[in-house]
Amino acid sequence: MEMPIPAVSPGRRRALAIVASLLAIGSAFGLSVGLRRAEARSSRQQPTPEAWLETPTPTSTARVAQGRRLFLGSCAHCHGADAAGDEGPDLHGAEVSDRYIAHIITHGIKGEMPSFAKKLGSPDIADLTAYLRSLE
Amino acid sequence: MHGASVHFPIALVLCSFALDAAGLLFSGLAARRGLHAAGYWTLLVGAAGTVPAVISGLVMTKGVVLGHDALRLHHLFAWPAFALIVGTAAWRSLASGFATRRELAAYLAVVGLAAALVSAAGYWGGEMLLAR
Numbered sequence: 001m002e003m004p005i006p007a008v009s010p011g012r013r014r015a016l017a018i019v020a021s022l023l024a025i026g027s028a029f030g031l032s033v034g035l036r037r038a039e040a041r042s043s044r045q046q047p048t049p050e051a052w053l054e055t056p057t058p059t060s061t062a063r064v065a066q067g068r069r070l071f072l073g074s075c076a077h078c079h080g081a082d083a084a085g086d087e088g089p090d091l092h093g094a095e096v097s098d099r100y101i102a103h104i105i106t107h108g109i110k111g112e113m114p115s116f117a118k119k120l121g122s123p124d125i126a127d128l129t130a131y132l133r134s135l136e
Numbered sequence: 137m138h139g140a141s142v143h144f145p146i147a148l149v150l151c152s153f154a155l156d157a158a159g160l161l162f163s164g165l166a167a168r169r170g171l172h173a174a175g176y177w178t179l180l181v182g183a184a185g186t187v188p189a190v191i192s193g194l195v196m197t198k199g200v201v202l203g204h205d206a207l208r209l210h211h212l213f214a215w216p217a218f219a220l221i222v223g224t225a226a227w228r229s230l231a232s233g234f235a236t237r238r239e240l241a242a243y244l245a246v247v248g249l250a251a252a253l254v255s256a257a258g259y260w261g262g263e264m265l266l267a268r
Contacts, residue, residue, distance in 0.1 A: 008230045010232075012230075013227050013230045016226055016230060017223040017224065017226045017227035017230075018223060019226075020223050020225075020226035021220070021223035022219075023222075023225075024186075024218060025218065028190050028194065028215075028218065029201060031194050032194050032199040032200070032201045033199065034197055034199070035194055035195065035199030036200070036244065037199075039198040039199060044156060070166070098205070112178075132157060
């Protein structure tokens with residue numbers, strides 16, 4: 001049996017239903033923002049130790065500019081146009097090796113990021129690495 | 137967790153719609169009341185079930201609201217379904233039955249849409265699993 005309810009006018013009922021819907025969606029999106037921020041923070045703080053041992057990838061202004069072009073075409077959709085993170089993590093100040101960056105771009109991360117092996121060759125990856133290294 | 141919890145709102149909202157729709161067909165007052173009461177409780181429990189489903193889904197995708205490919209399609213159906221189910225449950229919890237058949241028909245149209253959306257979200261959720 002339905003619960004006995006005190007009389008609520010139809011207009012008020014509709015308004016309360018809309019408020020409930022908006023609250024539900026708002027709460028879900030609020031939780032989403034919190035989770036994404038936590039994820040962006042945690043994914044930045046996992047340095048790969050070989051970063052301190054390897055020879056840095058050669059870089060130049062032209063290479064950084066080309067890397068940015070490639071980034072906007074292939075990566076910005078998930079990492080944001082400024083690489084500060086969107087669906088993917090923030091890439092600023094990543095303490096990971098060039099080899100690690102190349103590996104991730106080439107192989108992707110299962111369930112999180114696709115492989116770009118078919119789209120980006122070694123020179124492209126070097127340009128992207130140069131661009132990522134230019135991010136403060 | 138998400139895979140288990142989503143089945144409650146999907147099943148209960150579909151059942152709620154079917155029970156209330158069946159209430160339209162019966163002329164006996166007792167049968168109608170019984171069907172609408174069952175529709176009422178299945179909707180309320182289904183709406184309560186959307187909360188763990190949404191939270192576990194967000195945790196699983198690390199907060200992604202839309203995503204790509206099948207996940208995007210899943211979300212494009214899931215978010216409107218979530219809003220509609222919560223809103224309809226709130227409306228129904230404040231209503232003491234249906235005043236007219238027209239009100240019931242309008243209510244059924246909204247719950248039917250919510251049931252269709254949540255089913256489509258479930259379909260694309262299943263596609264993500266099968267595509268792996």
